[in-house]
Amino acid sequence: MSKPPDIITGDTEAPAFAEAAKQGSVKPASERRVTHDLWLSGTEGPTDTGRFTDEGAQEMLLDEDPEVLAGQRGTLVVDDYGEDAVSDEVTQIINMGPQHPATHGVLRLHLELEGETIKRVKPIIGYLHTGMERTAEALTYMQGPTNVTRMDYLSPFHNELAFSLAVERLLDVEIPPRAQTIRILMTELNRVASHLLWAATTGFDLGALSMMIYGWREREAVLGFFEKTTGLRMNHNYIRPGGVAADLPDGWEEDVVAIEETVLAGLADYEGLLMGNPIFIERTQGVGVLNPAECFAFGVTGPMARASGIDFDVRKAFPYSGIENFDFDIPVAQHGDVYDRFIVRFEEIRQSLRIVRQAAEAMPLGDTRTEDRKVTPPPRARIDQSMEALIHHFKIFTEGFKVPAGEVYQAVESPRGELGMYLVSDGGAKPWRLHVRGPSFAHVQALPAMLTDSLIADTIAALASADPVMGDVDR
């Protein structure tokens, strides 16, 4: 009659060990320890570890000298930190990242510390560099948005928009009003999604774990709408030179209203959760401060600059896609610290929703692509009727359309700041050079200005408040 298996370990042999111990065939603890040591040192293979290895480790602990044992248990603390070790000249360099969770990607910081104070910071970037600017030179203008949308992966629509506007400026084509308003609608919703994700992750980094859940929850409503419209939750390739890829889906008005309600309700929650919380205030006010002069010197734009009192927004200064017809405000704060960046970004969510509401109410009817047949392929129905239309369609998708020679810089206001594309065309169907001026690149560069002479514990708060997207930094 076989024994039932041990219900805890599932080990049918377990009772045999107890038998063996009774009969004295199990080695005494001291011998087992020797075996264990040899096995650990690697000079010899274990002679008789068998199933006793773990028990040996337990015994080893119990057999030790009481003082050593106390040290292992943490009950005895020996203060061997001599006076010689403390000196003003001694600084310590520690390495943060590239896999640190708070770097939100692969950013590495060399921090030179004196005690807990940061004396020097050196950001080390390039871990995500894949040569996307060079890739852009190998893709046609029609394929271009698939490449640029992957750079700043939290605001894909803004990348596509900047690229498309640059190409359109060189082409000098007219974009129908419906396509322009759809572009505004999608980019402003994208700003909401990006700021929500930023608030979620920054709250998480500061220890507000609920914020993490809340932010992602509301962002989901926006991403659901993106998926319905473009088919994808990110890397949409929706805004293209000449217009947008497709019209809005049926029932989009109700979706937009639902998003607005969800996000506004969530926003009230976040502000109640964070802005009056004493721990949160303690960790954010006066932390990571950038003054306006530093913003100018390092090219810091967007919410970061506006939190430092610089009233600049590309949407107001250099309007694009008819954004000048919308009524919205630019929030500006004065202190330039992490807390003010929260204020500015939360208010920007509200202002973006205002633009979204106006865009939804005043959405013009009509085409979503330009009528210029050099850029827009013929409609599907024409291909069945006309050989020329078929040839034209084939040529546009194989060779691409040619863009007149010239160079142009086009900026849009991405959630992080000024996103610029410098496009050089040699008159062919592919860009001669595409340079992307990512806001995150400038903000990572400004980290030393934010962090020097602050405490190491503030690194996370300051870094998170800059909202760097490493895909945008390294490209």
Add this chain to the structure above:
Amino acid sequence: MTTPSADPMYEDLAGRIESARFGDSKGQVIVRVPSADLIGFVDAAKEVGFAMFIDLCAVDYLHRDPRFEVVINLLSIDPPARVRILVEVPAGESVPSITGVFPGADFYEREAFDLFGVEFEGHPDLTRILLPDDWEGHPLRKDVPVGSVPVQFKGTHRVS
């Protein structure tokens, strides 16, 4: 992107450095500046009001005589205006670094050096920034063919 209110700024700037040639590219103001006058021009632009450093990049015009071009973007907040500075750089020659005027040009100049091999004279630490330190060559130059760089980390187990 010219606004009438910004015209006096451009005129002021044009009067300060004589060798700068102003032009227009698709409605945007561009200035061609000889590399010897670059620091003086950038300094003057900062004084006139183009106080924010926005961008610096290099372009490789392989078949043109000064082969490289360094492009600098500056911004004025009030009135909103931009100026784009183009500096021609013959292959093998260097450009003066503008990090003394705008510290923010540091990373951008390192990037241009890394990807194009354009050297910036007076840069405090002109090292590679995006590529590994032991990388050979400058991959965004037009004479480096796409796909010519051996791909790292492609060692996989062969099934034989």
